[in-house]
Amino acid sequence: MSATRVFVARLAGCTVFDPAGDRLGKVRDVLVVYRKSDPPRVVGLIVEIPGRRRVFVSIGRVTSISSGQIITTGLINVRRFEQRGGEVRVIAELLGRTVVFSDGTGQATIEDVAIEEFGPGEWAVAQLFVRRPKTSSSPFAKGATVFAHWNDVREKTAVGQAQSAEQLIATYSDLKPADLANTLLDLPQARMLEVAEELPDDRLADVLEEMPESEQVEILSQLDDDRAADVLDQMQPDDAADLIAQLSEERGEHLLELMQPEEADDVRMLLAYAPDTAGGLMTTEPIIVSADATVAEGLALIRRHELAPALGAAICVTLPPYEPPTGRFLGMVHFQRMLRYPPHERLGTILDQGLEPVTADTSAAVVSRILASYNLVSVPVVDDNHRLVGVVTIDDVLDYLLPDDWRSNDSDDDAPERVPNRTPTRAQPGAPRLVNRGRRTSNGTS
Template sequence: MSATRVFVARLAGSSVFDPQGDRIGRVRDVLVVYRSTDSPRVVGLIVEVPGKRRVFLNIGRVTSIGSGQIIASGAINLRRFEQRGGEVRVIAEMLGRKVMLRGQSGEATIEDVSIEEQGPGEWEIAQLFCRRPKTTASPFAKGPTSFVNWRDVIEKASAVGESQSATQLIASYSDLLPADLANAMLDLPEQRMLEVAEELSDDRLADVLEEMPETDQVDILNQLDDARAADVLDQMQPDDAADLIAQLSDERGEALLELMEPEEAEDVRFLLSYGPDTAGGLMTTEPIIVSADTTVAEGLALIRRHELAPALGAAVCVTLPPYEPPTGRFLGMVHFQRMLRYPPNERLGTLLDQSLEPISVHAHAAEVARILASYNLVSVPVIDENHRLVGVVTIDDVLDYLLPDDWRSTDHESSRPSRYSDTSTSTIPVKTRRTGHGTH
């Protein structure tokens, strides 16, 4: 081994390579099991491999840990990781935990954990980096820290209703995209997942919920009080918020709509008035809408906004006033590639795509999918009976509708051999020689 002691928080996000230098995946956590007398034993790493799947890497397969990277040998089990009884994730479940220090008064919080090599393929928890409560009232002050051995701490059982801090865990997830964070949270034990949801900001939690299956969205929202739930719904895309509210009881849904910002609630109520399998039920009410006199320069500036979804930034909608759905008469769309071919002062009203017909708000989802596929579109405008623009349906809206409910799950297998043995039946081979097109 190239290192005998490493801190787990620093391992988060580290790349895992095979002996030939090809990247296998990225470390997301360290898995340990408790022992009656000794420090917890490290049994393996939770590694995210291509396809965003998290798998188990037996610690016996790890030949080197150091310099921000891990070298592995042998074969890696491809089955999706599922936590078993007695196993504890260091980053997800230990960091932020309250402990009592033996021989000292008061409690401390675990901020990091070091693991140490005891022999080839044998690692255990060595020390904990703990922070005690601050001793001054200053908002900038922090409590004193110390390194303590495992045997010098007593784990503190949380009181009923007391939430374990998830600050350190959230910090380790800060680099994840919403879809990846959603997957990471769904891998956590239920209580820990809810703790993380509680501590995420409203906009971050909204982004994450949009990437989760509806049943998990409902489970999390049901754990939030009405005021917080309404704030999160305000931050979601109106179509996603409408889909989520539709899964709640009528009483809870109406209560949350009453607490939401009036403009956001109005958009959601509007979407709820359409069937889920219609263009009206699939669309979003927040496309870019401009007048015919808007210039190319102004249109390009609008699609550059950081918070705009790529599918919505692919084109702008041109209508008569008013410019909020339902708008004045819909005139047409201008795709961003067309804008790039004209000078900045060109008016968008002269660049309308005459070949693209808008679809009715009552069009069936299957018809919407056919149009998007037939004309290679990423979005299509939706109009009402008076030819007013009411929204657009994007390709991701249609995919969410067409894919099965469990499409986010990449693995449906439930039975596995012991993960602590070196045998595996579904594996990624770690190459011993370079091949032309090997995949990990």
């Protein structure tokens, strides 16, 4: 393996292969340990393998590192990664820290870290890419960027001072909400809350929808009421209802009062249904049109990129009004059926007559059987007056059927012990705390 220098932020998301070229997973972070005088030593990579499980890959098992791919010996252990005392995650914990130049020329913020191979299987931090404070008052101005050797700077972290989360958010900007949620759950608790507070409302809403309920409540409790209400407005009504149901009655009602009236009304309606019924599982935001709408209009509606795939699979046709609870429900038209007709065809003439809606009090078990029996991705829900009140989608049902701890991936009991290729076991920082959907330790591992 030839001498190589790579920047850690560029490694995030890189594919990890075995010697045969088979894909093992993706890099999520680089793990280093500090040394007394020398730059931090790289001990391994944190790799996400299929199933969204994070595992540790010793740097000694890596045969090649580049900014595009990682090659390993193929011998990795799939036991869930657990961070040990003295170890630091470069992306999650080091980027964004403030450093002070030893020559007295000021301070800067770490934006990237270069690691370099100094011997077979021996990697260490080579340089820091840092940004000095801006010197102009212009909102568009940025500070100058420079390279610095590790020994030329020292970290500046005052007691109680939070590290900047902006760099971490930028590094993970391309992650899907489920992957970003998993990344945050792997962070130390204080860091997770800090990053969550920095996320935009819509991004945080997407992430919360992918988290266990206990973590949702924990994060929401750190937000002021106005911000919490704004985030709830951005969530799917069924997810917002599930979250509010976990709060105290007093705070839940206060947040509902602060939410947008239309969003709050949808959530209140969902809270009225038992969680194991179609009403408790459904979402109140399907695509709803009149019978006179055309195929072209229907296809235009399902092309919206912000629409969840399951909701875009079919269009509901009703009499006015077209907001739940609607006028009388007439039927659904699946997008594949629309593709078989000319653009000017009226949707009212091509309804799927074989699909019967369920009522809001239909049990979740019955809804599950209907979706499975007829190979559906959604089923309409009506009230006693046959008015459409929502749809239950396949992801709603899967969330109900899967074990409570599925989001935390805490199913590693039969996984082999990790190969002891690191320093002897050290005491784990923090004590374990209970989590509603599984168990996480206070340092973010599961």
